[in-house]
Amino acid sequence: MKKRIVIVGVGLIGGTIARGFKQNNDVLVIGIGRRIENLQIAKSLNIIDAFSTDFSSEATKADYIIFATPVKQSLKYMAELATLPTKAGLVVSDAGSTKQEIVMAANQLFANRDIYFIGGHPMAGSHKTGAIASRIDLFENAFYILTPTENVPDEVVETFKERLSGLKARFIQLDAKQHDEITAMVSHLPHILAASLVLQTKDFSEAFPLAKSMAAGGFRDMTRIASSDARMWTDILMSNQSIILSRLDEWQVEMTKVKQMIQRSEFDELMAFFNEAKAFRKTMDIHQTGAIPAFYDLFVDVPDEPGVIHNVLGLFVPDDLSIINIKIIETEATGALQLSFKNYEDLSRAKALIEAQTDYDYYEM
Amino acid sequence: MKKRIVIVGVGLIGGTIARGFKQNNDVLVIGIGRRIENLQIAKSLNIIDAFSTDFSSEATKADYIIFATPVKQSLKYMAELATLPTKAGLVVSDAGSTKQEIVMAANQLFANRDIYFIGGHPMAGSHKTGAIASRIDLFENAFYILTPTENVPDEVVETFKERLSGLKARFIQLDAKQHDEITAMVSHLPHILAASLVLQTKDFSEAFPLAKSMAAGGFRDMTRIASSDARMWTDILMSNQSIILSRLDEWQVEMTKVKQMIQRSEFDELMAFFNEAKAFRKTMDIHQTGAIPAFYDLFVDVPDEPGVIHNVLGLFVPDDLSIINIKIIETEATGALQLSFKNYEDLSRAKALIEAQTDYDYYEM
Numbered sequence: 181m182k183k184r185i186v187i188v189g190v191g192l193i194g195g196t197i198a199r200g201f202k203q204n205n206d207v208l209v210i211g212i213g214r215r216i217e218n219l220q221i222a223k224s225l226n227i228i229d230a231f232s233t234d235f236s237s238e239a240t241k242a243d244y245i246i247f248a249t250p251v252k253q254s255l256k257y258m259a260e261l262a263t264l265p266t267k268a269g270l271v272v273s274d275a276g277s278t279k280q281e282i283v284m285a286a287n288q289l290f291a292n293r294d295i296y297f298i299g300g301h302p303m304a305g306s307h308k309t310g311a312i313a314s315r316i317d318l319f320e321n322a323f324y325i326l327t328p329t330e331n332v333p334d335e336v337v338e339t340f341k342e343r344l345s346g347l348k349a350r351f352i353q354l355d356a357k358q359h360d361e362i363t364a365m366v367s368h369l370p371h372i373l374a375a376s377l378v379l380q381t382k383d384f385s386e387a388f389p390l391a392k393s394m395a396a397g398g399f400r401d402m403t404r405i406a407s408s409d410a411r412m413w414t415d416i417l418m419s420n421q422s423i424i425l426s427r428l429d430e431w432q433v434e435m436t437k438v439k440q441m442i443q444r445s446e447f448d449e450l451m452a453f454f455n456e457a458k459a460f461r462k463t464m465d466i467h468q469t470g471a472i473p474a475f476y477d478l479f480v481d482v483p484d485e486p487g488v489i490h491n492v493l494g495l496f497v498p499d500d501l502s503i504i505n506i507k508i509i510e511t512e513a514t515g516a517l518q519l520s521f522k523n524y525e526d527l528s529r530a531k532a533l534i535e536a537q538t539d540y541d542y543y544e545m
Numbered sequence: 546m547k548k549r550i551v552i553v554g555v556g557l558i559g560g561t562i563a564r565g566f567k568q569n570n571d572v573l574v575i576g577i578g579r580r581i582e583n584l585q586i587a588k589s590l591n592i593i594d595a596f597s598t599d600f601s602s603e604a605t606k607a608d609y610i611i612f613a614t615p616v617k618q619s620l621k622y623m624a625e626l627a628t629l630p631t632k633a634g635l636v637v638s639d640a641g642s643t644k645q646e647i648v649m650a651a652n653q654l655f656a657n658r659d660i661y662f663i664g665g666h667p668m669a670g671s672h673k674t675g676a677i678a679s680r681i682d683l684f685e686n687a688f689y690i691l692t693p694t695e696n697v698p699d700e701v702v703e704t705f706k707e708r709l710s711g712l713k714a715r716f717i718q719l720d721a722k723q724h725d726e727i728t729a730m731v732s733h734l735p736h737i738l739a740a741s742l743v744l745q746t747k748d749f750s751e752a753f754p755l756a757k758s759m760a761a762g763g764f765r766d767m768t769r770i771a772s773s774d775a776r777m778w779t780d781i782l783m784s785n786q787s788i789i790l791s792r793l794d795e796w797q798v799e800m801t802k803v804k805q806m807i808q809r810s811e812f813d814e815l816m817a818f819f820n821e822a823k824a825f826r827k828t829m830d831i832h833q834t835g836a837i838p839a840f841y842d843l844f845v846d847v848p849d850e851p852g853v854i855h856n857v858l859g860l861f862v863p864d865d866l867s868i869i870n871i872k873i874i875e876t877e878a879t880g881a882l883q884l885s886f887k888n889y890e891d892l893s894r895a896k897a898l899i900e901a902q903t904d905y906d907y908y909e910m
Binding site (some may be wrong): 394460 | 778
């Protein structure tokens with residue numbers, strides 16, 4: 181008898197989780213959604229095996245239910261689920277960006293029920309949306325945080341991870357509160373800061389219109405995440421309110437400290453401030469997307485000519501040498517090419533090829 | 546008689562300005578510095594015509610003196626210069642990141658002297674340092690702000706710009722205070738925020754070590770400038786103290802507003818906050834480095850195979866089609882390739898080539 185997997189919300193994330201489950205043959209993946217058209221596409225692409233718009237009737241037959249919907253919506257579905265008769269040992273999970281609120285709800289709603297709730301947060305995304313953009317490798321090497329409630333036996337978590345092992349994600353088990361504390365620090369607060377910086381610049385540019393033009397690369401990098409989805413971020417802020425407020429309080433303290441250093445012309449303290457930041461940033465696993473080990477970067481000085489990047493990459497083709505990332509540094513004209521490699525060995529091979537076949541300067545970093 | 550150009554500090558910036566002057570044949574460019582070795586390299590590379598470590602004797606013979614040194618050091622040289630006999634109509638400039646302090650000093654030091662001071666700030670750089678890394682196109686298309694003192698006739702500014710026209714920079718004349726107000730907003734404040742975010746994360750990670758690993762792409766982008774040179778940024782903060790403190794005060798107000806919105810669960814206001822930031826960011830000339838018009842971006846979904854980028858770029862070679870930038874989006878495995886073009890025409894040609902010769906999906910942005 182095939183396990184029935186119900187995916188609620190078959191978008192980019194739900195579609196990818198569906199693909200993960202379907203790596204095993206003993207499952208029947210049923211998509212639940214509002215837009216029939218999207219569900220039809222998902223089925224035609226074999227992302228799901230069947231679909232329905234009737235959550236409650238599918239829920240009663242399910243072995244696994246995954247909510248790949250915004251947290252507030254998942255909470256509504258879960259309240260409904262708590263009123264339904266469900267199969268013994270039903271495993272419920274979600275894919276929301278905050279975990280404490282939903283885990284607390286699960287604890288209440290499913291108390292004294294034979295339901296196991298494993299909060300989930302796959303930490304990867306894309307600029308694209310919809311089931312059609314889902315892919316089996318979207319979460320590859322990325323952190324996939326699991327926050328099971330206390331009543332969930334270890335073996336249920338292990339089976340869940342095994343069922344999704346085809347995603348090749350890096351599963352990490354965390355306390356829900358710990359998850360929300362950490363994401364507030366490294367994700368939620370930065371989003372607030374980026375949007376605030378843009379808005380302060382907006383106000384400022386009313387008096388100084390040139391600010392709109394003079395903002396350059398550093399500003400662009402810093403505010404990139406300010407272009408994220410407003411609805412999603414508002415939901416996250418609402419769902420992680422008190423923890424985010426703590427981070428903001430700490431931030432205000434930090435800001436006051438910096439202000440005082442500048443006010444008091446504390447040269448040495450400011451030097452230490454910048455040096456410490458630079459040093460700590462280096463120690464972070466920050467060059468990675470998801471959990472790929474830190475990259476090995478090679479900078480190649482190339483002339484500004486059409487085809488020059490093509491030629492450099494061409495050097496690597498006969499050797500089957502893969503780059504992890506590529507970037508042109510600075511302006512159009514001064515082209516330093518930043519090539520990132522998976523390991524030092526690849527970087528060394530690239531260096532040797534560039535050394536032997538071009539007269540370009542290169543730098544390691 | 547050749548004009549004598551004295552460049553004080555022949556590093557990346559000074560070397561590039563020297564190259565700019567040397568585009569004309571009627572100049573003799575003399576480098577002044579402390580490290581003989583660096584000056585010798587600059588001369589052997591023909592970046593300068595001669596060099597000396599004796600500032601005062603060269604200063605008395607100079608037609609142009611450019612300080613490509615940190616602001617505080619430039620101020621010391623200028624104080625010395627004020628005590629020396631100089632040629633009639635001597636033009637003095639600098640390349641510092643702040644302008645008000647040095648312009649005010651010039652006004653005082655050179656009052657009643659036949660010296661013209663034109664503050665300068667070429668807004669481009671590189672991760673590399675030293676004269677050897679200088680290049681004639683380093684400032685190409687970048688803003689080069691000029692802040693002449695009030696006594697400088699227009700034609701002196703025009704001649705200065707003509708002498709440096711080989712740099713192909715975008716010269717903009719600004720009031721020194723206005724320059725410092727704008728750079729405090731779009732550059733100095735962002736640097737402080739980036740460093741502060743890293744340091745708060747450092748403190749935080751003592752209780753939550755996983756924060757060091759869980760920070761991902763958004764955090765990385767936001768804190769990239771926190772890896773800049775500590776000394777340079779401390780100097781900038783010290784030189785633009787009061788204006789930066791104003792930006793920080795405005796920032797604290799902004800932070801308090803956001804905090805209140807979250808505290809009061811103001812969903813609509815938070816939605817507006819994120820939406821407004823997203824919308825304003827779009828209106829900024831922010832996709833440019835320096836002053837190249839906004840880029841035109843094409844996203845191509847490519848499989849994760851060695852040589853695939855090489856193949857895509859190869860499509861453009863027969864057409865002499867240039868890309869402005871290239872980037873791999875997301876993880877190693879999900880490879881969307883972001884290609885930036887100079888104009889919509891180039892983007893359209895690229896689309897047509899990809900459409901005709903591959904089965905890759907692509908998206909415009």
